[in-house]
Ligand SMILES: Nc1ncnc2c1ncn2[C@@H]1O[C@H](COP(=O)(O)OP(=O)(O)OP(=O)(O)O)[C@@H](O)[C@H]1O
């Protein structure tokens with residue numbers, strides 16, 4: 001029986017390949033959308049809970065425009081309940097949503113290392129601490145831009161010397177190049193000496209995060225650059241809000257694709273059945289009953305869809321894992337995260353879609369007028 | 378009681394509001410182990426009659442009993458299951474699955490029966506041998522001649538060891554040599570394996586190998602039925618047949 005089903009699929013090779021290709025493409029899109037989706041989820045859930053506040057310029061949403069006075073830093077550090085403060089100058093190659101963005105974060109080296117759990121995988125960390133123009137580059141960014149220790153790397157006015165590559169386990173950090181704070185502040189054209197982009201505030205007690213955030217904002221409300229302080233998760237959610245809408249849209253498109261595929265697949269199966277009504281009638285003449293004939297048609301369409309699903313999910317996995325593709329908005333890198341769960345779901349849903357697409361043709365095949373079908377040419 | 382027993386069988390098609398009856402009030406008895414040829418002009422309802430006997434089609438009126446089974450009362454699936462055990466169907470145009478080998482084609486009806494793979498392979502081999510086509514077991518239909526294809530189709534009809542074989546113009550598409558080989562094979566099925574055969578044919582020569590010929594015309598039998606047979610095709614009954622269990626039977 002399986003022989004028969006497999007051979008039937010192979011009988012019209014062009015059609016089978018096109019069908020499998022269509023399913024593969026849809027599954028690819030499906031997996032891609034799921035990957036963006038879970039990338040967003042991961043970004044917003046991975047951020048260190050409420051133990052970390054981010055101080056930003058009030059009503060500014062882009063790194064280029066957020067300018068906080070560096071002298072705020074010691075004042076925030078004095079607030080009771082604050083454990084550590086990390087001022088950061090952030091420079092991004094592109095503030096809009098983009099697939100290829102480079103983010104530089106400049107900070108005091110020791111505080112930076114204390115705040116980011118990173119592991120150096122290549123190069124020399126000591127050299128990074130020493131050299132003013134040295135950059136410590138995340139693996140994802142290094143891979144995307146083919147960077148390795150010893151390479152000079154220029155984005156806009158920023159020219160750095162890559163001295164080490166690190167791995168952090170965070171998709172955001174893995175896409176960042178860390179530099180010295182002073183070096184970034186002095187980049188010509190940035191006019192940033194004495195200013196930082198944002199200040200990370202690490203708390204002793206997460207329960208007090210709201211109170212401390214309010215305290216900071218009150219402190220600078222009438223100052224030169226009023227602040228807006230949020231827990232990191234809320235900050236990221238705010239920054240990726242536009243992207244989230246795009247993702248919702250992509251999700252709808254993805255599901256529409258699945259519906260379209262369903263229709264295409266159903267059409268193909270109908271054709272495959274019509275092409276061999278006489279054979280299906282013969283099977284019934286030699287004793288195949290309704291269930292068996294229906295099962296054959298369902299199995300054929302389910303199997304084609306399964307094959308397509310495997311191919312599509314496989315390609316999606318290869319592409320996403322190989323390129324570590326991500327999308328960035330306002331300097332926040334959302335790395336597409338394709339989990340085994342999503343892959344499995346892609347394959348399972350395409351197989352189920354295949355079976356659903358086969359229902360009508362299967363009913364048709366198993367209820368055809370045997371006598372008339374045998375007479376047909 | 379006859380193995381196949383038709384009483385008052387009528388088939389009516391409604392075409393564009395007008396009724397058309399290819400079969401009118403037919404009575405027919407075919408005994409176990411008989412070999413009957415069915416002749417008649419095109420459109421006289423021969424295929425329809427075969428289909429009604431094998432439960433593929435239902436009569437508009439009348440009763441059909443085959444081996445004691447009230448065939449028209451069976452549901453579609455029940456009829457299929459009954460057919461898989463009771464009837465072997467041979468088609469004019471073979472109806473082999475083009476993507477399967479001869480062996481796999483013959484195996485198809487056996488997949489419906491519970492048995493081990495080895496037992497199944499053995500029965501397929503025996504059926505191919507009985508049909509004289511075992512040397513072509515691994516060829517696909519496109520690699521076979523018409524006569525060879527029909528042999529494969531005959532092997533497929535006998536592989537599940539049904540008591541009754543119906544054949545719809547089995548030699549209609551074959552040249553003379555292939556046709557006589559196929560007819561010889563059908564005779565063997567009748568004589569050696571004790572099958573009951575009902576064969577539709579246009580060829581009076583082919584009908585001669587049967588014990589009895591019945592003729593359909595305009596929906597009725599030309600010769601009274603049951604009882605006397607038509608002159609031309611009548612031959613004395615063959616010597617007492619071997620039991621069903623021989624040869625292709627397990
Ligand atoms: N589904 C149908 N609807 C209407 N008429 C039908 C249908 N099926 C068969 N017929 C008609 O019934 C008649 C008998 O058909 P059947 O196929 O039994 O004839 P036949 O004796 O086998 O002819 P042939 O020798 O050409 O095979 C034909 O006139 C055919 O056109």
Ligand SMILES: [Mg+2]
Nearest residue numbers: 423424425545
């Ligand atoms: Mg006919």
